[in-house]
Amino acid sequence: MSTYLTQAITLKTHAVGEYDKLLVLFSRELGLRRVMAKGARRPRSKLGGRSEPLCHNLWELAHGRRMDVVAHCETRNGFRGLRTDFDRLMAAMYVAEATGAFIDELQPYPEVFDALAAILGILETTDAIELTVLWFELRLLDLLGYRPEFDSCVHCEAELGSACGFHPDLGGGLCDACSPMLRAMRLMPGTLSVIRLLQRLESPPDGGMSVTPGLLANARAAMRDAIACRTEIRLKTVDLLSRL
Ligand SMILES: [Zn+2]
DSSP states (O other): OOEEEEEEEEEEEEEETTTEEEEEEEETTTEEEEEEETTTTSTTOHHHHHTSTTOEEEEEEEOOSSSEEEEEEEEEEOOGGGTTOHHHHHHHHHHHHHHHHHOOBTOOOHHHHHHHHHHHHHHTTOSOHHHHHHHHHHHHHHHTTOOOBOSSOTTTOOOOOSSEEEETTTTEEEOTTHHHHTTOEEEOTTHHHHHHHHHHOSSOOOSSOOOOHHHHHHHHHHHHHHHHHHHOOOOTHHHHHTTO
16 A cells, blocks of 8 residues: 655544544645544554644555555654643644634645644743734734735725724724724724734744733634634634633
């Protein structure tokens, strides 16, 4: 049986039959892949722990008739720091689900893959979990060509005031004149500055940035609407994350 190697992060798993597992992988080279890990649910299977969601592995996959099958895998990073802390784990599950909602099969997204692998590592230790997630949401939209526009009103190009609107379908901020007409979501005074600042950062803030819970919730709601609008998927982990 011919095999091939790929780097991939497990996004989701489903139990199949008595001992097998269906894995939804995000492959750096191949995009979304569904593969079968035979025997991964046997008590002493080496594949058991390595095939858990959020593990980054080098996979050897064998071409199968209906679905490719795991022949072997070597762990690159198991992100253990995520698994002992509920808030970190929920945040990581959310960023993985949000990423998976955008990617297609057989299309490579190396930059998105690298960004996801990096953010999972950062979520293991950061003291600013929610800001890190918000930064990643903005980065994800940017990398996929959906960067929200906050330089000026996306409808009339007027300057945006400190309080303005956000319209996910139109892809950015709306001035006070256009917001009511286009039924924009309201951004609180200050939210725009937070979003603009995060859009300029090359990596997530590591505790040096202080944002009130109200502004954070407002900015997160806007980015989640932006992601839902582009993927047309309501992410399951959104509700869990909002309880952090
Ligand atoms: Zn306007």
